[in-house]
Amino acid sequence: MSIRNILSPFTAWKYLFRDPVTIPDPLNDRPGSPRYRGFHKNDMKKCIGCGTCEAICQNGAIDMVAVEGIDASKEDSGLRPNIDYGRCCWCALCVDVCMTGSLTMSNEYKWVESNPDAFRFTPGVDKKHWDNAALGYHRPDGYQLTGRVREQMPELEPAKRIESFDEIVQGYDVEQAKLEADRCVACGLCIATCPAHMAVPDYIAAVRDGDYERGLKILYDTNPFSQICGRVCTHRCETVCAARHEGDPIAIRWLKRHITEQVPRDRYRAIIGDPAPPTGKSVAIIGAGPAGMTAAYDLARKGHAVTVYEALPHAGGMTRYGIPEYRLPYETIQHEMDLILSMGVTIHYDTRIGSDITMQQLEQDFDAVILAIGLQMGRSTRIPGSEHAGVKKAVDLLRRITEGEHIDAPKSMVVIGGGNVAMDIARSMARLQKQQHGSIDVTLTALEDLNHFLADPDEIKESLEEGVNILDSRGPQQCQVDAEGNLTGLKTWKVLSIFDQQGRFAPSFDETDEQIHPAEMVVEAIGQMSDVNLLGEELTERLEWNRGRIQIDTNGRTSESWLWAAGDCVTGPDVVSAVAAGHQVAKSIDAVINPVEALTHA
Amino acid sequence: MIELYEQLKQRYALGEISVQRFDLVFITVPRENLASLLLYLRDTEGFTHLVLLTAVDWIEDNKFQLTYLINNRESATDLGLRVIIDRDEASMESIHDLWPTAATYQRELKEMFGIDFPGSPRIDEDFILEGWTEIPPYRRDFDTLEYSRDTYLERPGRSTSDPAQHMKQLFYPEDKD
Amino acid sequence: MAYTPDRSQYPQKKADGSLDIDLTSGKYLKLWQGPQHPGITGNMSIELTVCGDEVAEGRTHVGYLHRGFEKLMERRTFIQNFPIVCRICVPEPDFNEYCYAAAVEELAGIEVPERADWIRALILEMGRINSYLMYLGGQAGALGQAVIGQWSTYVRDLMLDRFEELTGARIYHMFIMPGGVRDNLPTGFRTRMEHTLGEIENALRDIHNVMFRNAVFEKRTRGIGVIEKEWLDSYGVTGPCIRAAGVPRDVRKDQPYLVYDQLDFDPVIGKDSDIYTRADVRRRDLLLSVDLIRQILSRMPQDDGPTMATTPNVLHWKIEPGETYVRGECSRGEYGYYLVTDGSGYPRRVNVRGPSYTHAMALFERMVVNCNIADVAALLVSLHTYPPEIER
Structure with missing residues (x-):
């Protein structure tokens, strides 16, 4: 043992003459760093209430709650994240995944309350002293946890496609569809906007899982025009997609098409299943377009005897006679129509109501009649x-x-x-x-x-x-x-x-x-406008009208108790809206002509 | 590593090999060969360091996988030996005589997976859990969420809404199916 | 000539080799050290059976902060696990983040940007410094030198400031994500880091003078708590514990990960394998980390660029079936994650291998026999164990 090792420890005494290193007033003199993951902020102008923050929170700290003064719209659920600071761990995954960039963090880390429930709060709604803090964690640029860029759809080159009426859009392959489906965060904001309220996140999940039969079942639960809508739908869903805020919206329409292309056509009927047993009720439908055929599909699946009258030689309405083949091949429409007809629907082509058969005849022969004549x-x-x-x-x-x-x-x-x-x-x-x-x-x-x-x-x-x-x-x-x-x-x-x-x-x-x-x-x-001559003078007189269109109630029923109207002729041109209207009148008719059945379903 | 596998194959019945990295290989071995294989690898092939011993529950196949990960410090390579055992009355030979520290791993596996290692020192002593009466908690059929719901109180006053359902209530509530 | 008894004959053993301890004899006493005890590292306890002031048997008891992380991770998605893994080791959480992320990336086939590798190495070295600083305070404290802890805590706090500005948090950084790291270095970081490193070097000079060049410390630690050569493999000894025994094992050198193959260093070794040597190896390893941080900051890409790879949408990220083991050299030894995936969106199994698992359990129980009660605390601290990585 050396003398040095006895004396050396005394060098600690030099600290007697040093200034203290402690911060005298840490509560006020010690702001969090510029990147500090402190208390949450939420920009109410940007938040769309998609709930992705809730989905990613591994602590279960986030609830989506309705907030007074924030109204829902088609692109905003009106819900806002409410964070339980008894559970939050400030990992900022919610900030990272936020689809609009509305959720951020301040660099504030001090908050004193006597009431523990106060630590459950809705950032941006409950005013806090850090709401205007300039510093704090924001998702860094170029950093993303969900895909931003849409998969490119393979299409024919202009020079090639102008030479024929061949379909331009080639459709995703499985690889591309999986990548595109992977981008979806399954918030479901799109469902309300889709006129047919298709279960979009569910069928996109089926694409991710590669379970196309499940996907097809989901599609045909709400849309018997899925093959057609997968090509020519106006896809308003994509205009409210959460992914559009910081990237491309999910190609919902193309994914729908992809499902219909992946399932062999001869499997469709088995996947969709057989209609219910006959009820003995009958419905006549005028016009084999999207509204009429959707109603025919729904009513036939409920077991009603459906007869469709079509003035032209093929079914499909405007999807066939209005949309060029390079956007929607005829054989696709034909398959869709055959599928609907296979549910036990009778169809009379080249049959014009008014000249071949009168409305009075239909009124007598059927329990209900649907007018779905479109805008021709x-x-x-x-x-x-x-x-x-x-x-x-x-x-x-x-x-x-x-x-x-x-x-x-x-x-x-x-x-x-x-x-x-x-x-x-x-x-x-x-x-x-x-x-x-x-x-x-x-x-x-x-x-x-x-x-x-x-x-x-x-x-x-x-x-x-x-x-x-x-x-x-x-x-x-x-x-x-x-x-x-x-x-x-x-x-x-x-x-x-x-x-x-x-x-x-x-x-x-x-x-x-x-x-x-x-x-x-x-x-x-x-x-375009509707050709309503088929109604005949007497019926035209009896019906109530609204600006040149037949007046209907919210269920699509006209002022005549036996007559419903649906589709372009009452709501204007749009395939998927016509599909939605078809569902609506089918449901309404089913409730009227088969009240017991409808009651047990409710 | 592949040479070693070929060489081992001359002497022992070996199962499937998966080459994960140039310095990490997993080999499935029959349970009866494990002890002698480990002894050989430790004393002759230089795999002297037992990195870990743990189990994976393949409940669908009613099997446990025991993973013995050993490391050769000289060649800086790792070898994972997989032993598949039955999940019912799961039991395996102890290797505490090869590595005394294995007794700790085996005690934990007994407690957390219910895999017995007869003869391993203090194998029945509580390791982490005291007075545990449920099934061994690291088994796949032990549901932590259910356990926590049964054991602890939920904080009252919380409720959440699904955006799609919420919008349905607001915009098209009549479409009930 | 003083009487030196042959301690290896004690305590007496039965014919089957087990210890012959009869508590009713009045010769033995049960003594609990912990779970609340200043000489205990974290929430664990040791149950000592003593005879006089000599330990006849020691048992480590853990379970005071078992949170079942490995099980919790099986019901969380791959991204959701990222914020919880750091909690497995409070003083040096970053190895959990790194090993988990690296294992996920390996099984998912994700290529991490090089810039992220440099920043990861930087963070791991910063964490190592913090861990050692805590250790030094604890080692000195176990022998009654409270002032060392005050000095080391001060410089550790400066390093926490660097962590805060780089990662956005002081303790649980949650910065190393599967795919990369969250961000680039903030502006001016290098200058402030250099100042912090200077302060650390100053503090270490003082600590060297007061703690290591100290007759009392030497007397209490030299030749005490020796890890015998033959125990190294039997008890899975790694890290400074094995290096203090003269074996140059360091994962950073043996199986270089991240950017360690682009850095110049040699593993720090000692030769006596006692408490003093282990403390000294750690002190020098700390200085090595200071040097490594300087190397990293000067050699890493100087511009800002992407630090994250493109991952699949994390909300439904699935990984093909596979298994792997990823290790790193943490301040206490080999830290590793064994990850098994089954094609679902959740890990099938995660096993965390912390060095304390072997050091604090089997090794410590072996070493504590024949130890003086007063030395138990110093011995335990010298193994540098963190209980949460034992029970997870």
Whole structure:
């Protein structure tokens, strides 16, 4: 033992002369670091109440609660996370996973209360002294726990697809679909927005699990038009998807399509199952479109005898006669229709109510009748020259193309309208031009500016890719006819505004900005209306009307107790809304004609 | 590692091999070969360090997997020996005579999985749990959530809503099915 | 010439080799040290049977903070486990985060950005320093030198400040996630870290003078609590305990993980394998960590870039069936996670291998025999054990 080791410890005495290292007032002089994971903040303007924070919390510290003053909307459940600080461990997974970035943390870590229940609070709603703290943990940039980027859908190249009516969208393969389905956080915000309230998170989960039969069962529980909607649905669900806030919305429509493509067609019927035993009740349905056929499916599955009357030679309604084949192949529609018919539905094609059979006849023969006739007649602009034989209606042309009729494509043409039907006819005619003349000359004029077109952005993009010349903010004034009586073009003026100050449709034009668009054919695609002549004078008198449409109650029932109406003819054009309406009237009819059964179900 | 496997195969009946990394291999071995294999590996092949001994409950197959992970410090390689035993009246030979420290692992396995190691020192002594009367808690059929619900009080006053259900109540409550 | 009895003959053994202890003889006394006792590391207790002031038998009792983590993890998703693993070892939680994340990444086939590996190594070394600083205070405290703990706690607090600014928390950092780390270094971090490292070096100089160059400390620790060579493998001895016995085993060197193959260092070893040597090995290992942090900060990518790999959506992350073992060299020895997956969204089994499991149980029970009661605390602390990693 050396003397050094006896003396050395005394060097500790030098600390007598050092300043203390303690912080004199740590409660006030010691803010948390800029990244500190302190108390939660929630930006009420950004939070959509998707509950993903609750789903990831491993402590079970988060409840989703309704909050006074925060109303639910289609894209916001109105719920807000309530955090139990008796359970929270400040791991910040809720912040990391937050779909909108609304949830963050302050660098505050001191909070004194005598009431332990106060530590259960709703950040952003219950005002706290750290609500405005600038520092604290935020999810770092470029860091993500859920996928942000949508799987690219394989499509035919524009140059290739313009040559035929082959389907453009190729569909996901299994790998892609799994990746896309993986992005879904299963919050379910989309369900309320879907008119048919399809169980979206459940069928996306089935894609993730690769259990397509389960997925198909879920689809057909709510939508007998799943194959069709998987292609042409307006997918409003995707506009409220939680993933859209910090990335692309989930491709819900394509995943639906993917399920229908993965299950072999001969398996569909067995998966969906047999209808209920016959009830002895009968229902007539006029029109084999989405609304009518959905109602037919539902009623037949409940055991009612359903007879459908269709004026045209095929079922499908506008999905067949309005939507071009490159978006929705006919054989897909046919399979869907065959599936519905296999539930025991009788269908009479080429049968027009009013001429072949009267409404009175149906009233007598059936327990209930559904009017689902859609919007078959194109509206006219009624501009000078629009009565010329070279001026066509888009719906008529589309129907003729579907029917396989040969149409002489004009060398040049103009389409009036900015909706999906306008795009459909422009692109269909462009294909015919390409086939017949080898070149495309289609001009599309619309009142709206390009940012306010009614057509889907995808439709616009694809039309442009295919060589359609789109001119926005052009108001049609006159169809030009030469001395020989040939149609030569369309005169348009620049649109200044479409609606007046009261919001009524009253376009104003800049007459100095006039253009003549040379064309051998002009197609009007500015909207459709219903052909209600089939009702007959007497019934038309008896029914109550609302602005030219048949008045219905919330269940789709008209003022006549035996007659229901559904679909485009009462709610306007949209496939999935028509499906929803079909369900609605089917349920209502079932409750009326089979009250005992409906009661035991309730 | 593969050479070692081939070499061991000459002398012992071995099951499946899984090469996890260049320095980590798992081999399934029949239970009766385990002790002699471990002795050989420890004394001849340099696997002198018992890293861990633990069990996995494959309740679906009614089997336990015992994993003996041993490490060769010289070559810095690990070998995991898997022994599959029956889950009913689970029991295995003790290796405390090879590594005294194995007695601790075996005591824990007895308590947590109910796997007996006859002859292992203090095998029946409580290790972590005192006065435990339920089934061994690390078995898959022991439900921790249920146990905690039965044993502890939930804090009152909490309730949560599912966003989709909540929106249904608000926007389309009539669509009840 | 003083009388030196042959201690190996004591306590007496029965013919079958078990200890011959008759408590009714009045010769023996049961003595509990812990669970509340200043000479105990954390929440555990040791049951001593003493004869006079010499220990005849020792039993380690754990279970005071068993939370069943391994079981809890089986019902949490892979991401949900990330915030709870750190709780398995309070003073050095980061090894749990690293080993868990690395095991998940290995089985899920995720490639972590290189930048994240550097930051992980940085965090692990920072945690090692903290753990050693706590140990030094405890080792000195077990022998009555309270001042060492005050000094080491001060510099540890500075390191906690660095943790706070880097990870957002002081104790449970929850920063090493499956996939990478949460963020880059904050601006100015290197400068502040350098200052902290300087303070630590100053404190260690003082500690060296007061604790190690101290006749009392030497007298109480030299030649006491020796881990015999033949015990090293029998009792799974790792870390500073094995290095103090002259065996240069260090996972950082033997099976380099993260970026340790890009750092220059040699394992710190001692030769006497007693309490003093183990303390000294840890002190030098601490200085090695200071050096490693400097190396890491100067060699890691200097720019900010991605620190997280793209993982599947964590809410329904499933991992194919597999099993693996991932280890690291923590301040106490070999820390490892054995992870078994079965294709579901949850681990089938997680087993945490903490060095204390063998050190505090079988090894300690072996070592405490013939020990003086007054030395038991110093002996236990010198094994540097943390009870939560025993019972998890």
